[in-house]
Amino acid sequence: MKRWMGLDVGDRTIGLAVSDLLGITAQGLKTLKRSSMDGDLENLRSIIEEKEVGVLVVGLPKNMDGSVGSQGQKVVGFANFLKKRLPVEVVLWDERLTSRLAYQTMQDTNTKEKLKKERVDMLAAQNILQSYMDSIKK
Numbered sequence: 001m002k003r004w005m006g007l008d009v010g011d012r013t014i015g016l017a018v019s020d021l022l023g024i025t026a027q028g029l030k031t032l033k034r035s036s037m038d039g040d041l042e043n044l045r046s047i048i049e050e051k052e053v054g055v056l057v058v059g060l061p062k063n064m065d066g067s068v069g070s071q072g073q074k075v076v077g078f079a080n081f082l083k084k085r086l087p088v089e090v091v092l093w094d095e096r097l098t099s100r101l102a103y104q105t106m107q108d109t110n111t112k113e114k115l116k117k118e119r120v121d122m123l124a125a126q127n128i129l130q131s132y133m134d135s136i137k138k
Contacts, residue, residue: 004057014040015031041085044086055088058079058092093128
């Protein structure tokens with residue numbers, strides 16, 4: 001059985017999360033430092049093979065009115081780049097408020113500021129993936 005992997009794509013980092021084998025829960029995996037498109041591709045390819053991922057769920061940043069801004073356009077371009085080069089399905093998923101929810105979760109657990117910056121993208125990816133998995137189970 002293949003896993004799903006969630007991505008929270010930013011300019012400097014990519015937060016990663018993976019599903020359990022049953023596709024019920026998402027767990028934060030890590031935050032990758034971005035290097036180049038090809039470097040990002042190779043890092044993701046390695047993790048996809050190691051974790052046996054079949055679907056990438058890429059968070060699409062939208063404005064509160066549902067429109068896609070400049071950051072969203074960058075993510076769409078990156079998702080299309082991945083679609084052409086990886087042997088997995090790539091799905092774009094609305095990520096509105098996932099980073100805010102990640103920060104709130106860390107605030108509620110008294111996470112130190114340095115750790116918040118290191119973990120926010122990973123937790124946002126976890127929220128993106130969990131939201132996607134919950135939606136397809138309905």
